[in-house]
Amino acid sequence: MALIQKLKSVIQNLLVFLKTIILLWKTSRGTFLFILLVDTSIGLTIPGKLWVWKEFIDAAAEILSVPSTSFKKMFFWLSIHFSLVLFSSVLGRVSNFVQNVFSSNLNKTITEKISEKTMELEMKDFDNSETYNQIQKSSDQSLNRSISILQTTVNFINNITTFIGIVGILIFLDTSIVLLCLVSSIPMFYISIRILNKWFAVFNERFEQNRFVKHLKTILITNHYIKELKLSSSDRYLTNIILEIMDKYINEDKKIRKRFLFETSLVDVIDNAIMYFIKILVVIICLNSKLTIGSLTMYVTAIDNLKNTVSNILTLLSSAYENCLYMQSIFQLLDTPVEKKDNKREFPIPFQRIEFKSVSFCYPGTEIYALKDINVVLEANHAYSLVGLNGSGKTTFIKLLLNLYQPTEGEILVDGININEFNRSSLFENVTAVFQDFIQYPFDVKTNIGIGNLENIDNIDRIISAAISSGANDFIINLPNQYDTKLKKEWSGSVDLSLGQWQKLAITRALMKPSAVLILDEPTASLDVIAEHEIFMKFQEMRCSRLCIMVTHRFVNTRQVDNIIVLESGKMIEFGNHNELIQLKGVYARLYQMQANSYDNVNNSDFREKVTI
The missing domain is CATH 1.20.1560.10 (ABC transporter type 1, transmembrane domain)
Structure with a gap:
């Protein structure tokens, strides 16, 4: 032997x-x-x-x-x-x-x-x-x-x-x-x-x-x-x-x-x-x-x-x-086998709806469900907010939507066709996302932005336009070499940015590419109140031309989206607009009220709304 x-x-x-x-x-x-x-x-x-x-x-x-x-x-x-x-x-x-x-x-x-x-x-x-x-x-x-x-x-x-x-x-x-x-x-x-x-x-x-x-x-x-x-x-x-x-x-x-x-x-x-x-x-x-x-x-x-x-x-x-x-x-x-996905049909543009149909998911190597029996329809040209406590399954939901993982059970349909039937590269070409763990590239400012749309990575006019839209231009023009300023202090001749400024660059990068789907995963976690408001206004402008999904812990702007998806322990427990969920007096209403109560000295009526649980 x-x-x-x-x-x-x-x-x-x-x-x-x-x-x-x-x-x-x-x-x-x-x-x-x-x-x-x-x-x-x-x-x-x-x-x-x-x-x-x-x-x-x-x-x-x-x-x-x-x-x-x-x-x-x-x-x-x-x-x-x-x-x-x-x-x-x-x-x-x-x-x-x-x-x-x-x-x-x-x-x-x-x-x-x-x-x-x-x-x-x-x-x-x-x-x-x-x-x-x-x-x-x-x-x-x-x-x-x-x-x-x-x-x-x-x-x-x-x-x-x-x-x-x-x-x-x-x-x-x-x-x-x-x-x-x-x-x-x-x-x-x-x-x-x-x-x-x-x-x-x-x-x-x-x-x-x-x-x-x-x-x-x-x-x-x-x-x-x-x-x-x-x-x-x-x-x-x-x-x-x-x-x-x-x-x-x-x-x-x-x-x-x-x-x-x-x-x-x-x-x-x-x-x-x-x-x-x-x-x-x-x-x-x-x-x-x-x-x-x-x-x-x-x-x-x-x-x-x-x-x-x-x-x-x-x-x-x-x-x-x-x-x-x-x-x-x-x-x-x-020699690791990979599934070839580039010989399938093109992702439909425009599309009408994306449907999660009895979708459940376990991460590889575990038997614990990160998502369980999700049924929801996302309409094109609508804005959705995905809310829930940490570990509720929000980011996993986004990963499945992007076809980064396949459901353990159920299926995701785009206009009635399983998302796995589509060419993955064409799907990615029509999706823009800003993740909470965004990349801080060790390049200059313009490359950090332009890399969001490789076809226009050297188009400085488009880069500046995107930076103006996100508000990043305000701090970029004050950098030593403006858009040519090298970033990340580990490298000679470079400067570093605050986390909020890095987040603005990540959002600017997302604005570089026209897409049918826009996903913002905690995009304003490191931004000040004014910058957050400006970003959300931009989000509101884009909703008429694409499907927009915002993952957030902050409820200050959830009133403005078409519908809110509430996740808890991997299950969708509530779905509806802000007023409907407040009247429901469920988890969303309780979380909203808790956050509103934390603003002791805020006069904004949005945060003084009385909810009886």
Whole structure:
């Protein structure tokens, strides 16, 4: 059983190796072949230099024994040896140059493949921690491991070429010497494989914890978090957690290294003893055969070169095995099946209604319903407010509406057609959303806004118009370089914004794209009262041309929407306009009254409305 498992592992790693070679080939075929050709030539120079040096030694010995002999022969072989050394050196530098250029192209190829695959993954995939592990492993390991496999392949060809040449020399002396050199290298190769397997197992066991440590380190140097870390002294607490984890791993590593130190040292002693035995055997054979001093030197040197070459080949095989273990992650990621959604019908524009029909939903990996038996119709050109306490299912409702997840039960219909029947990219093209956890891009202001509509990302007139509509223009014109001001303090020459200003940019970004559906998920949580009022007025203007949905905890403006959806524990418990729900005297009326009562000194009659519960 163990043998079968090992065989499967070997086959799996062989497939990974072949996939990596294909990846290298696709990156640049011509460069890949050129590197292999150059390093094959370098490998051929080693046995060539051995033979030429033997001729040089014999020529020198002849001059010593017969002083009248001409120096021409000796200098001839010396010049040939010099030429081979120079040729090998130049090829080596050329190979390094080409490999560095190839490495940059490979980095681009791998980054592109990982990014494209990440874009294809479903939202549910990102609810699985293993997805993050795979992406992180792929990003961290793939480039170095791919380059290492390239170098391993190149060096393997180089050493195989050298091996063949040296064996060709030694075979004339004694075949058994070649066999002894080969056999003596096997024990160290076996131990190397065991060590690599152990460290790979350790790598996998620790990976998520190491990712956690990396995340804590990021928190410690993130500008947005520094003030809280300083005030609470939690930076020391986080540092101690990082150091404790590192200390634990250091102690574990010591035990592992000690165990392998004894085994490798014992094998080294045996290996060196065998090598000296082989050299003595070579000397005896040369003396008995009355060979020249040049031949003796060549064969002894050839033994060292053969041993080093065999060791290199086995080390390269070990390295290839190790690299293939780590390369598994990127191919597992790239081979993750995804449902192709771009060959379906186009999202209908205009549409009349979107209907949730007996929709229930559980997040992947749980059996707890985030939404349960939702039945509601959303009419085009109407405005809706989605309200409820934290955890009531508001954001989940939005994710299903956007087809980021599919319902566990029931269906979502667009004009009577299941939303899954539509091309997802065409759906996204006609939806604009501002989420409560919006992105703060490390770009300049105009790019932060323009990225909301990539077709107009450089249209400064449209960008300014959107900023004026959202009110963001008022603070942008006071920035050092206005719309060209770089943002996020982590980067040189940049400034940072308040959370409210960032939120205005996110809203401005949403206004860049004309869409049939507008979703605002807590869009005014960080805005002042005036800015919030201005945004809601803009929301009111847009309701006549699109379906508008606002998720909110604030009830100050819910009177103005057509209907309010009230969620509680994943269920829709109330539906209607403000007046209807106030008269119903249910959950909405109670929450509204609680919020109204918190405005002790506000004279606005909207917040003085009396409700009897």
